Amino acid sequence: MLGIGTLAKKVFGTPNDRKIKATRPLVEKINALEEEFLALTDDGLKQKTEELRKRAIDGESLDDLLPEAFANCREGARRTLGLRAFDTQLMSAIFLHQGNISEQKTGEGKTLTATLAAYLNALTGKGVHVVTVNEYLVKRDADWMGKVFASLGLTTGAAVSGMTEEDKRAAYDCDVTYATNNELGFDYLRDNMKSELSQIFQKQHNFAIVDEVDSILIDEARTPLIISGPSQDRSEMYKIVDDVIPLLQESHYELDEKTRNVTFTDEGNEFLEQELHSRGLLEEGLTMYDPESTTIVHHVNQGLRAHKLFQRDKDYIVRDGEVMLIDEFTGRMMSGRRLSDGLHQAIEAKEGCQIQPENVTLASVTFQNYFRLYDKLAGMTGTAETEAEEFAEIYGLGVVVVPTNVPVARVDEDDQVYRSALEKYQAMIEKVKEANAIGQPVLVGTTSIEKSEMLSQMLTEAGIKHNVLNARQHEQEAQIVADAGKFGAVTIATNMAGRGTDIQLGGNVELKVIEALDADPDADPVAIREKIEAEHADEKKKVLDAGGLYVLASERHESRRIDNQLRGRSGRQGDPGRSSFYLSLEDDLMRIFGSERLEKVLTTLGLKEGEAIVHPWVNKSLERAQAKVEGRNFDIRKQLLKFDDVMNDQRKVIFGQRRDIMEAADLQEITADMREQVIDDLIDQFMPPKTYADQWDTQGFQAAVADQLNLDVPVAAWCEEEGVDDEVIRERLVEASENMMAQKAEQFGPESMRNIEKQVLLQAIDGKWRDHLLTLEHLRSVVGFRGYAQRDPLNEYKNESFQLFESMLDSLRTEVTQKLGQIRPMTEEEQQQILSQMQERQAAAQVNAAQAAEDNSEAPASTAAAASGSTAVAGFDENDPSTWGTPARNDECPCGSGKKFKHCHGKLA
CATH class of the missing domain: 3.40.50.300 (P-loop containing nucleotide triphosphate hydrolases)
Structure with a gap:
């Protein structure tokens, strides 16, 4: 007897069969146009692209343009590459255009398939990104398929690491851009550290086709992309900890291979305390459980993980004295990728390699949240059906299995x-x-x-x-x-x-x-x-x-x-x-x-x-075991995503604010709102509601106004006047601060003042966001323990991270107001001092250049800067924009680098 489900499939076909069947009329329509497009000249194909592009911009839907666009693209590929797309490739491209994952077996021509969907979607002029797993494929596919796009009048770019900013910007400005998932993610983060719209690479996220979609959106989705900067050097600590770990016995730790987790037992903790005391890492009288021991406990835990969970020649290899991670899914070296949180340093200590300094996070994003930025997403792979649930739940992507051109x-x-x-x-x-x-x-x-x-x-x-x-x-x-x-x-x-x-x-x-x-x-x-x-x-x-x-x-x-x-x-x-x-x-x-x-x-x-x-039963048993592991890994990724979603909401707010600031012609209104909010906070703090005048902290108020607003006004005296309330004080402070800023705008000039406001705002936002990311990392590492108190760690993380975000915005307002209040133009004396220093440097540079000419050798590299007469402004402090003076965008940077201000301190690092 056949089951009801099996019987229904035999009668109606599977959902996948029905999707395939629905594309057949479209494929027949494309094939019917073949003779018409065969008759076009090479210029005729390009003219057809222009016609289709105009119709798309005029509002005709891409679905209506699909048959002609696919027929045109197929003819272009036939003429340039000698490859004519099969009907199954047309089907697959239709599913890509509809925002699905198309599963095609190996050798079925996914690279050519992508050109059809990319060509159709590029007609809108909003750009298409084709994502591949490595830079070899980026260059190969952009060069190979670029011939097809060129024959149709479209431009193709390849965004790879190591390109100049101009070249990369040009690659992203093309109709179709090939890039790796890593490069796209990092460029997105870099874009959100820029200070001018003209410097941004990715103007919009219109449509992405992800090749090897399972590898990129699932396997690599567990690791966030992080742009980091160096922090303090703790290499000695790692070396000492590395000497201790090999002394552990099996009773000192518990290893769980299923969850890839290792923890110390009570016996292990006692042993460690003795060892760490004897080596001077743990102060006398302190235990592993004291708050002061947090850092050393963190190092010891990472050392244990490095020794017991990470195996050489499986998880990493050592090449030229460097620990290189190996991608467990592709077996490739992941050049430039490092484990975070000190784990990579612990492995370097274990292998006796040079220990690189730890890093602090400047910006980060997960692949899940990056690829969900796109208005439309599609993917190709030979193997996606087993992960269909995850693709649907996380990315809203359907999986369609396309039949092979010839039976397997x-x-x-x-x-x-x-x-x-x-x-x-x-x-x-x-x-x-x-x-x-x-x-x-x-x-x-x-x-x-x-x-x-x-x-x-x-x-x-x-x-x-x-x-x-x-x-x-x-x-x-x-x-x-x-x-x-x-x-x-x-x-x-x-x-x-x-x-x-x-x-x-x-x-x-x-x-x-x-x-x-x-x-x-x-x-x-x-x-x-x-x-x-x-x-x-x-x-x-x-x-x-x-x-x-x-x-x-x-x-x-x-x-x-x-x-x-x-x-x-x-x-x-x-x-x-x-x-x-x-x-x-x-x-x-x-x-x-x-x-x-x-x-x-x-x-x-x-x-x-x-x-x-x-026996077939053995196969089934093993597949069930694999499905269980896949399910567990999915749960881990889902949990990670839930935590990252909390940060992602905040990331969107910050990155959105940065974009608004860069786009704004005048930021006076924003900075004025910030000042007024700071004034309100000061009044709430020193003149609390429902209190009498003799309870106000007038001296503290006076000092805070001088510090945060840079105003020399008699606040203490105002507070002692008869009948004065908080509203009167507020009006006076707002008026005084507005007058001060109006004077500064007059002294600097309107354009310079706008630039100063923009730079101060952007740098303050970036500094605060960096600190906030570090705080969230620390919160994330400890919030799991709240589960022992029967509290949901995710809800705790949401609540606390929101409070941290609010306090970050408060401190941002204060910092911006404080810095704008402190800026001033340079005095004539300071300008004269700089001028004389420049002249001295110039004279020295000329002597050096003459000496170099005599020696018949090139001038040293430092001479180039000297020849430009570059020197730092007196009192210049790179962390305090108020000491920078008022350079225009194209003036020399006051730091003395010899670069233009807009390419140096006038932009974000």
Whole structure:
């Protein structure tokens, strides 16, 4: 008997089937236009773009323009790249345009698919961002697909790290911009540290297409992007703590591998106290539980995590004396990424590397909150269906599985479970030998560098020639993957197999052509391509006859998606292939998530050494375990997001205020409101409501007015006048402060005064926001303990962070009012002093330049600044804008750097 659900699916189809079916009329419409667009000249394609763009700007919906736009883009790709989009690619692009995640199998042409949706959405003139996982793909795709966009009259940019500000701004101003998720996030944070609208990169967040969307929006979403600056150096503390941790015994700590958590036991705390007392880190009379011990306890906890949770060659590698993190999902090195909160420093101490100073957060954002800024978001991947719930709940994205252009011919075999890891590896080596004997290419998937190198050693001992691809061979990735489909090839790879470069049976033609031309630049490219394609056809036939690519995985990952990605390397575009997973009860997933029942089954069956259990039930059991882990990881990410959402609301307010300040022509009204609020606060503080005049603190009031408003007025005398109330005092203070600011505006000139107000406001906001972020980090690290008192940590965090935000805004008003009250123009004497210093420097510079010419050598770098006659203004304090004088935007900066003010202290660092 069929279940009701199964019966309904047979009659009505699944929801996914219905979505696919709904696109078919649109695809037929696009195909019907093919002859019309084939007849257009190259200029005709560009003219069509202009026509479509005008219709979009005039208000015609993109849905109405879709058939013509897709037909035009498909024709452009056919002419420039020789690639004609399949119907399945058109379907996938329709789903992208609708703001969905399109799941396409490996080798189905996601890169080309993205151009169709990007082209249609770029017609509005608001820009489209195509997001990829690394900079190699950014450059490759922007160059490759840029030819298509150029043929259609659109511009393409690539935003990568290390570009000049002008180049990056130009990249973002293009119709379509390719960039990594990291670069987009960091540029967004940098934009919100700028002081002028003209310096901003990302003008708006219109539409983003995220490639490898599961990797970016799920795997990497656990780690926030942080722009930080150095803080104090505590390297000695890390070294001393690192000497203590190896002395711990197993009874001193509890390790939970499921939650990746490690904590000290009471016995461990007592042992630590003794050790820390003896080494002088803990003062006599203090315990680990005293408030004064917070910092040392933090360091000890991070040291314990570094030693017990982080493994070399799995979580990180040491290269050139530097600890480089490894992405657990792709196996790639994460250059420039560091663990926060002192954990990276603890690992550096453990490995004997130079300990870099800790950082303070200047700005931060999570990928979840960054990508939710876009008006429309879409994504592509080969594996998203297993995470459909998370995509829907966090990002509001639907997942649609698009059928393959040619049916998949790969055979996915049942998992083979062995009792021990050694039996499993020996069985795998035998399997590789069998495949290698008939020339079938083999891709062996592993979960860590350590295991990939151990398997490599076993293959070497077995006399099998092979390549190894892990974070150590990061630079040769494209070449190793391109060779992985050759006849007789054996490749061992961590979870990065095939990213960005297809494993094509018989080898990758494009790479071979490039290599041949590099070796002989004078050769005829057409002749070389024909020769290589002929050789490739023979090679591909041999591989097809041998059974296609064989994917042999040594372990199941915590996430089913990573397993599916590895499997998907085989069987692209209807090629034959097969995949097997070889497991053991000693694997991390099996060991941590309950292999006891399975071990009983194996014992009952009386398995001999070297034998394996193979059954579909085992596959189902493992998938359930993986689904549980995925669910737990989803809950962790959801909880992190809830906390970040609290900060995100505040971030939006601050960043919104910064944007308003930059856009405002005149800030007088804002600063006047701030002054009045400060006056109200002072009156509330020193003349509390419902109190008598003899209860007022008139002397304190007088001092506070002088300090915060820079006003020399007889407040104490006013308060003693007969019949004076708080409203009268308020009016007098407001009038006095307005008169003072009007005088300053007259002295400086209206334009200079506007610039001063803008800079003071922006710098005050940024300073306060930095301090607020640090306070929130500390609050976040301790608020979890409130759970022991039966109070919800999230609600506690919301309430306290809101109070902290309010007090930050109060102190912001005070600081801005105080600084604007203190600024003054330079006296003639100060100006004369600066002038004479400049002349002295200029004379010295000329002497240096003449001496350099005599020596027939270039002037030293410092001479350049000297030649400009740059010197710091007398009394210049970079933390106090009131000492900077009144430089115009294009004047030399008063700090003496020789740069224009707008490029130095006139902008935010």
